[in-house]
Amino acid sequence: MSNLFFKKKNNIKLNDILKILKFKSQKKNFKINDIKTLDQSDKNDITFLNSNKYLDIALKTKSKLIITNKKLKNSLPKKMYIIEVKNVLLAVYEVIGLFYPDALDDDFDANVKIINIKKYLNLKAGKNVLIGRNVKIGKNCSIGNNSIIESNVVIGNNCKIGNNVVLKNSIVGNNTNILDGAIVGKKGFGFYPGNKKNIRYAHIGSVIVGNDVEIGCNNTIDRGSISNTIIGDGTFLDNQVHIAHNVKIGKNCIITGQVGFAGSSSIGDRVMIGGQAGISGHIIVGDNVQIGGGSGVIKDIPSNSKVMGYPAKNIRNFLKDSKLND
DSSP states (O other): OOOSSSOOOSOOBHHHHHHHTTOOOOSSOOBOOOBOOTTTOOTTSEEEOOOGGGHHHHTTOSOSEEEEOHHHHTTSOTTSEEEEOSOHHHHHHHHHHHHOTTTTOOOOOTTOEEOOGGGSTTOEEOTTOEEOTTOEEOSSOEEOTTOEEOTTOEEOTTOEEOTTOEEOSEEEOTTOEEOTTOEEEEOOSOEEEOSSSEEEOOOOOOEEEOTTOEEOTTOEEEOOSSSOEEEOTTOEEOTTOEEOTTOEEOTTOEEOTTOEEOTTOEEOTTOEEOTTOEEOTTOEEOTTOEEOTTOEEOSOBOTTOEEETTTTEEHHHHHHHHHHTO
């Protein structure tokens, strides 16, 4: 599937990648289609492995060209073409810039215009609503005052977009409500801390919002770096929730106020999270999990668990430990 929001260069070859990563050119110079994550890449794509947590996925990837480090190199099949680097994420930053040279530009959309509601079926719009190019809006939707829908955004049927909402790099399903002040699809907080200055990663992913979702006031949902940030069908987000890049939230979850998700965390279906809890990056939370308010989740949580505290632990153990400390 082509990227709706960022234009890709189509003439990239292996030696172009090797050159930018300061490797010698190879005689066998073949075309590379795109850079993708391990689970999304095809045989003509380049991918990357930065942690042994994703080694099982790496062993199943369709890609034959992978960027990794010396530590992980020996765990990969010899049939793969491996580009060994010292810092995988910095190398990925360079390669993304090769394929998507404009992706670091996260400026406002200069193509937006005052909405023409006659273009859409039964659309109600407030004052000063701005719409970019190629925006698709389903039937029976409403958009509040001063909201901005940037180019190529897709909104399904029967959706309600509140006041002062910004939607960019996003696809929204049917019957979904996005309340006042939400910002959906901005670039994520991804960077490499260099010695002289911090280097920003380009974010070429999107935000995919399912059907029957509610996104509360002043939520911030970052688009994915390479893969997408996903909010599953039927999930409700309270006010002031922050969802970082590449986060995957399952179906019918309840996330209360001021919860924060660090990048690439994965949340199962029917998960309930109390206010001001924090979920660390690259954490996997199973289905039917309940996480108490104020908890800090720093390791994976299996399905059907109830946890609380920092670090989050089984709620019986938490209550027991709390009594001992009284």
